[in-house]
Amino acid sequence: MDIWFRPLVWMDYRLGVLLTLILPMVLLVWALFQRQEAMQKLLIIYWRVASLVMITLYLLIPGWKIGFISAVAAPILIAIALWFWVDLNEEIRDISQSTIKLVFTSWRWAMTAYCVLGAIAKSIFLPCGLSNSTVQTTFCQVWLEAPQAYRNLFHDKPGNEGFLGFMGAVGLIIYLIYLVYFVLIRLGKQGRSALEQ
Numbered sequence: 001m002d003i004w005f006r007p008l009v010w011m012d013y014r015l016g017v018l019l020t021l022i023l024p025m026v027l028l029v030w031a032l033f034q035r036q037e038a039m040q041k042l043l044i045i046y047w048r049v050a051s052l053v054m055i056t057l058y059l060l061i062p063g064w065k066i067g068f069i070s071a072v073a074a075p076i077l078i079a080i081a082l083w084f085w086v087d088l089n090e091e092i093r094d095i096s097q098s099t100i101k102l103v104f105t106s107w108r109w110a111m112t113a114y115c116v117l118g119a120i121a122k123s124i125f126l127p128c129g130l131s132n133s134t135v136q137t138t139f140c141q142v143w144l145e146a147p148q149a150y151r152n153l154f155h156d157k158p159g160n161e162g163f164l165g166f167m168g169a170v171g172l173i174i175y176l177i178y179l180v181y182f183v184l185i186r187l188g189k190q191g192r193s194a195l196e197q
Helices: 006-034 037-060 066-083 086-094 099-123 138-154 161-190
Strands: none
Touching: 006 037, 006 099, 006 138, 037 066, 037 086, 037 138, 037 161, 066 099, 066 138, 066 161, 086 099
């Protein structure tokens, strides 16, 4: 059965690959060559936070409900991480105008808009992560097509969905432990400064 928003879901995944994977990787390499330490620092923090996107992908391969919840949480955390650090924001603002600063700032704003709109759109699908019966509907299954395509491309072994989901679950547990540690301990010690990150 065809569903009207399937092209939008696939567009979201494709846009996600460009904005969350390709552009930040290019920017990180560029920042390393240009010796832009503030940009490097922010991009390293970004990669730590954005790892939840890959974890979500692995959770959705077997269609686990928690993947729908982490799909909403990931863009929210990424958008916060891009602007949270007062010292990095000041350092980046003080960098003289250059091509890398223009591209970096443009990506940062585009990524923020993508994350905010993505979190709003994906929140409509939160019922997929809260009910056993709902996740089996076509409404929810559309979001599982791209993770299955990814599995077929990179992990083409029949019957490995459960193992890949397990790897995603292990990643999620480690991610949550670090997030709790950061919120309860590091944030209190260093505030919104990334100097000790």
